Every structure is written in structure tokens, then in C-alpha cells.
Amino acid sequence: MATKTIMLGNEAIARGAYEAGVKLSSAYPGTPSTEISEYLAAYDEVYTEWAPNEKVAAEVAIGASISGVRSMACMKHVGLNVASDPLYTFSYTGVGGGAVIVVADDPGLASSQNEQDTRMIARAAHVPVLEPSDSQEAKDFVKLGYEISEKYDTPVILRTTTKLAHSQSAVELGDRVEVEDKKYERNVSKYVMMPASAIGRHLVVEDRENRLAEDASALSVNRTEMGDTKIGFITSGIAYQYVKEVCPEASVLKLGLVNPLPRKLIEEFISKVETVYVFEELEPVIEEQVRAWGFDVKGKELFTRQGEYSANLLRRVLFGKDEAVFEKQDAPARPPILCPGCPHRSVFSVLNKLKIHAAGDIGCYTLGAVAPLGVIDTTICMGASISSLHGMEKAKGKDYVKNWVAAIGDSTFLHTGINSLINMVYNKATGTVIILDNRTTGMTGHQDHAATGKTLKGEETYAIDLAALCRAVGVPNVIEVNAFDVKELEAVIKESVSSDVLTVIITKSPCVLLKGQKFPNRCEVDPDVCKKCGMCMKIGCPAMTRGADGKVKIDPTMCNGCGLCKNYCKFGAIKTVAKA
């Protein structure tokens, strides 16, 4: 009997890759896709790695595919933007061994900078998209993805969303099937995308997509569940679950392959049902195509393009009310914050004191945008801190950036920040870049990267020396400083922003959540000395609150003992004491 277990969507995807005989996977961490690689790394049969960015990851998977093995690349939706350059042309070359690119969308923005819909990119690139609706399908669709990839000579995107990636449901396990490697043969017209070859391959792409669209109506993952024919839903992914929750009696066309669409199957379904709703999160990708075929369906005029869907959303639209019984109570918001003991807080406290603006980047340190630190002014995408600071300087002159810095994490710097820094050197910039080096990829849950000395598999490896790297690309002034040495930090930042020399300041202190990175002591306020001035509260440490008497208290269980607050009490009321 097959073993049944409960699995996170991302774990099921990893399991699917394992069972499908995948031999290589490359990825860059990004919520909600990160755990796929972590689970996959546990299988000895699969080579897995963290790449510095998604473009590299996709290209590694492409190389593996050309060499004849089944390969995978995993990323979040915005990661696909970085990887879209190889993706568009991989669509032309097609595959050797099967290739699946897992892309995790984030409707509702649990941890992202935008809400883009991967299906739009996939359509533009003419790449098939599979979309599972629970963990079992996540596993099964990965395997199907490899079959489609090899049968139609195309990369396949497995699209997930946050709710699927991060929810657990039952999965039946299967065995790994060792797939024989495809034999590599030199084929210039297929793998060398110069114009003469690409003109020919473009025809192949169109023909392939037409064939798959034709075959899609008979594909088992595109499934009609006929019930009441008064109303019917065309839906896919997690949205399907909401339909089943609210209208178990309705007719449903559940699409597992969402690009290209099974036109014949959709036309048949519409012909049998009185009112057809297209229920899809984010963009009206299915709806617009169905409308273009001349069918009158209901969709985005009723259902939002924003955020995550829910069963209650469907209930409100269909029945005019949801299941809520009680009124929502007014409660002060609790946004995410930098942890107690976070080294970013120390750097930001200095920037705040010096009234310096920071062009920010993607990572935990984005949280430096909010009160009370409020030093991050911009967040666009990975690497943009450095290049946008450069743009400001070149647009407005070097004096304009004398109260600006770029702030970027170590992992993000290696992702795409390094390119921007090369641009600063080449084009004679004078600005200041701070690399917040906490020795990990923090926000996504502590993944190693090229400067940590550890691989995804946990093996020792070379660790890129960030300071040496900056010097090697020609940065004239590179300074390393302890992130918690606020006096030194202040002096270094003041000097570098006022100078006309391009400077990289690397602030060093490991993420406080990393194993073995605990401070030995904790901090305590002496109430007899506290003058209630509130200066220490300006660093925004969640372990610090005011008591009823207005004096500051430090929660002993939350305090990590970094001691940053001590620097901001001129009365010496904060003391270091041994942890319990």
C-alpha cells in the first residue's frame, strides 16, 4: 500500500521532482518558493544548489537539460523577471532532458513587492503552465510537467501561489523512477539561437503550442465535474478549492493546464451551462481568452484582481453575504518588525541619528522604512538600492547624495547588487553603499549564499570575501565595521557621505536568529536611574516598553542582549546582566 502523509505544497513539489527522476535543481530563495529547494536537498539522488540569482538558476537548469537530464529551477514570481531572459529563449531551444521551472506567485503580498501574475509572462514566452490546487496535485503535476516537457520539447512552468505553497494536505508517496538521460547531440539549429536558427525555432514554438492546445482538451488534469447546470465555474489552482467549498453542487471545469487553454473543452462546458463564472486570482488570463473566443462569461467585473481570494468573497458575490457572525473589532496594527538583537537596527539607528536617507533593497532591512527608525526611502527590486542611488547622483550632482546611502544585504548584493556597484565604479560615482552583512539570506528563513562558506547541501565551500570583491571591481574605499559599534559606524558613515570617494561600508554582525549567534547577556533598565526621556525607545526595539510610571522596561524573554539600547541612554540606566 502506498504511504500517505501530510505535506506542505512546497515539500510535495520537491517530492514530485524526486519521484520524477530529476537530477539537478538550482534556485535562489524567495517566499513562497524557498522550501522546495530545502526539501529537495535532503534527497541524495538530486544535485541541488543555491544560485546567486534566478537567471543563473534557470541557466544552470537549461545546461543540465541540454546535457540530457531532467532538471528544475525554482523561484518566486519576481525571480522570474530576473530569469525571463533565459526563459524566453529556452522556449525557442526547447529541452534535452525535461525541464520544469517552478514559479511561486504571491497574491495578497505575504512577502513581496508586487502581485504580478506569472501566467502573463508564460503566455508571452509561449511556455506551458501547470497549476495544482493541493499538495497531492503539486506532486503529480511536477511529474506531468516532465512528461509534457519531453513530449512537446518545451520548458514547463509549474505555477503555485502562497496558499498552495504554504498549506499542508495529504499526499500519497511514490517511488523514484530513474529516467535514462537523453543522448546529447550537437544541434546548432536547436541550441544556438542566432537569427538563422531562431527564425526556424519560432515556427517550432508556434506549432508546439498549437499542438498542445489541441491535446489539452483530452488532458486528464483539465477536468469537467458536471453538476447543476444553472451555474458553472471555470477555475484553477487554489481558487478551485473555494468554489468546491461554496458551491459543491455547481458544475466546474477545473483547469490543471492553464496555458495553453483547452479551447474545445471550454467551449463544450460553456455550451452546457447557463451562467459561467471564471474564478481566477489576480489577472483575467483565462477570462480574456474565453471572451476573445466570443463567449459571454462573468469574471473580473465581479471578482477583484487584488489579493487572495476566499470562499467568503465568492459567497458575497453569489449570495450577497458571507458567513461572518461578528463585527471585526478595532485593534492596533501589528506589522512585522526587525527582531530584538537585529544588527540592521544598529545601522539604521545611526542613519536615523545622522538624518541620512537610504535607498533600500529587498530583505528584512526593508522594515527600516517604518517608524520609529524610518530611514529607508525606496524599495524597488533586488539590487536597485545601489543603482538608484547612482541615478540620483548622476541626475542631481554629487552634493545631492551627501545625505544618502544605499543599503543592501549580503545575499541581495551578490544577487544583482554587484552589477550596480560595477556601474558606480565605471561611471565615477562618489556615493556610499552600505552592505548589511548578516551572513545569511534572512527574510526567507536563513539560506546560505556564496559568501557564507556553506552550500545548500550543508557542505563546506569557498566563501566569497565581500570586501575583496568590492576592491577587485575597483571601489577605492572599502571599510569593514562591526554593525554594533555605533560610534565607529557614525564616524565612518559621516566621513564617507561627505567625501567625494566611492565608498562601500560593510557592516558585519550575524543575524541574531542564526544558530549559535546568541549574545551572552541581556539588558535591564535601572528604574532608579531612568529619566523617562525616551531616547532609547527611538531604536524601535520590540523588547522595550514603557511601564505605567513612564519608565522603560525591557522584556527579559524577548531581549537578546545586543546592548544597542545602552548606546542611546546618556544616563547609564541600562545595564547588562547575565541571562537567566
Added chain:
Amino acid sequence: MTKNIMIVGVGGQGTLLTSRIIGKAAMAMGYDVKISEVHGMAQRGGSVVTFVRFGEKVSEPVVEEGQADVIISFERLEALRYAHFLKKDGVLVVNDCRIDPMTVVIGAKTYPEGILETLGKDHTVRTIDAQAIALALGNSKVLNSVVLGYAASAIGFEKETWLDTIATTVPAKTVEINKKAFMLGYEA
């Protein structure tokens, strides 16, 4: 009939592990189970909510407004924030603890007074000071097992099912203390 459980709290309080234990226990009872978790940015000290649904056949992985049979809240303000997810006769289990959100710390908002009394008007509220019990056990990190033990009767299942599930879910070194913590909550 599907049973809907919500676990709410502040990122870092152990809500994720608690939801996994409940889910695994339900699975051990032979139910179809779905668990919805929160990863990424929201985990960093923000308001977090996880869902466990179990029954004969479960479709969606989340619990919505008006559907929760039980809400386990690790903090008072979070209980207030999510209480409207309860069913008419749902049960609210609250760890009596206050963690000020940054909006309160910096004085932009005030922490509401009398949350438990407010909630008691409409809901069945059961309160426990799990922090004190966990500290008495010598490890504040087992707070979530105390809370789970206290909430267990509202969810159902045999005591042994819970203890077995804890034993196979928490790190090996902490099995005994987590079982003890669960029992202290269970008998409170």
C-alpha cells in the same frame, strides 16, 4: 462536519509548530486535514495566523470569518483582532499575555484595555497564563505546549493522541518537557 481551528499570535511565539501538532493529531485520528501556514516577512514579529481544518473531506486550507470552532490566541490583542472569525458558539482560548506592537511602543496607538472582558460579552473565552506555567517548568519556549494542552479539550481527541503527536513532532531533546507542559495546560 469539518472542524475549523485558528492559531493566532505574534511571529516567533510558536504558532506554526502548534498548528502542525494539531494537524498531525487530526491525521492520526484518520481525518482529511489541511493546514495553512505563514512564512516569510510576516513571521518577523508581526501578527500571524495559521489554520487547521479537519473532517471527512476538506477543500480550502483556510478558515474564514464566521467559521472558526476554536481560536487559540497566544496574545490578548491578537485574540481581539481575530475574534470575528468565530462561529456563533465558537470557543476562544487566550494566553493571557500582552506584547505591544510597534505602533503602541512608539505611542501612535494605545493597547486596548479590558480585551478579555470585551470579548467575553459575545464569546466563550477561556484564559490561561501559560507564560507563568512555562517559566515554572524552566523553559519559556514550551509556552505553546501549555496553551495547546489547555485548548485540547475544545478541539477533541484523546490525551494519548496528543502526547504521541507531540513526541513525534517536537525536537527529540524537548519531548519530555513539552509533554509535561502539555499536561499542565491540559489539567489547568
